[in-house]
Amino acid sequence: MSTIREIISSAYDRLEEAHWNIHQMEENYHESDPFRFALNSFIRVIKEVPQILQMELQNRDGFKEWYINRRRLTTQDPLISDLFKKRDIVVHKSMLRPKSSAVLGITEGRGFKLGLGLPLDPFQDSDVLIIQYLFLNNEKEGEEDIFGILGSDEESLPCIERHWGLDPFEEGILELAVQAWNTIASLINDTVIWLGEDPSELHLTLKCIHSSAAVSVRTYRRDWIQTINSDIKKGIEFYEAMYKLKVLRHRA
Ligand SMILES: [Zn+2]
Numbered sequence: 001m002s003t004i005r006e007i008i009s010s011a012y013d014r015l016e017e018a019h020w021n022i023h024q025m026e027e028n029y030h031e032s033d034p035f036r037f038a039l040n041s042f043i044r045v046i047k048e049v050p051q052i053l054q055m056e057l058q059n060r061d062g063f064k065e066w067y068i069n070r071r072r073l074t075t076q077d078p079l080i081s082d083l084f085k086k087r088d089i090v091v092h093k094s095m096l097r098p099k100s101s102a103v104l105g106i107t108e109g110r111g112f113k114l115g116l117g118l119p120l121d122p123f124q125d126s127d128v129l130i131i132q133y134l135f136l137n138n139e140k141e142g143e144e145d146i147f148g149i150l151g152s153d154e155e156s157l158p159c160i161e162r163h164w165g166l167d168p169f170e171e172g173i174l175e176l177a178v179q180a181w182n183t184i185a186s187l188i189n190d191t192v193i194w195l196g197e198d199p200s201e202l203h204l205t206l207k208c209i210h211s212s213a214a215v216s217v218r219t220y221r222r223d224w225i226q227t228i229n230s231d232i233k234k235g236i237e238f239y240e241a242m243y244k245l246k247v248l249r250h251r252a
Helices: 009-027 032-057 063-075 078-092 127-139 173-194 222-233 238-251
Strands: 099-107 112-119 157-165 217-219
Touching: 009 032, 009 173, 032 063, 032 078, 032 173, 063 078, 063 173, 078 173, 099 127, 127 157, 127 222, 127 238, 157 173, 157 222, 222 238
Parallel strands: none
Antiparallel strands: 099 112, 099 157, 157 217
């Protein structure tokens, strides 16, 4: 007798891979390429699950008849249907361009004290905004530092809050990914029940919390800002300042 884990091993493995992709998006939330690559993988992987599930079970009596209708329920879900279309674009045509914006400002503990909403190219890392700010400020000789990003207030920290989205949806990408993952997981759940097996043998709910709020704010230590600012005054290039910031963060 095979266990349910063995019966649908490939589909279940893909579902776990999609979960891992969500973690990758979280870990790389502020780095455009790794974030987008994890998102692209997520979208590819979730579309494979229903197909693989069908392949693994198609020889069982009555499965196909039942599954066609159940699968349709999943693919008609507005989010799933949209992501599956985006997957075909990613695989066959072009790059996916997520929505991206950010707020540059000052944070005190939780939440913003002051901030300025700015567009942020989806193909740029979050750090670009703060480095741009420093270069601009340097040109204007510090006159425009209204948020005190260059100041030395120890109670607050300069920060960037980033938002990633996907048209036509309002929610953040992490929230959309969790929602899509749950919809695909419920297809597996119902299939396991149809097979007369116990879905609790598998992990079909996300025990960990994935939310944009936990990762969307990146703070910058005052001493990093001051180090880079004085390097800018000495004439370093934009890409050198970007690199220096990464080095300072890694050392911290
Ligand atoms: Zn997780």
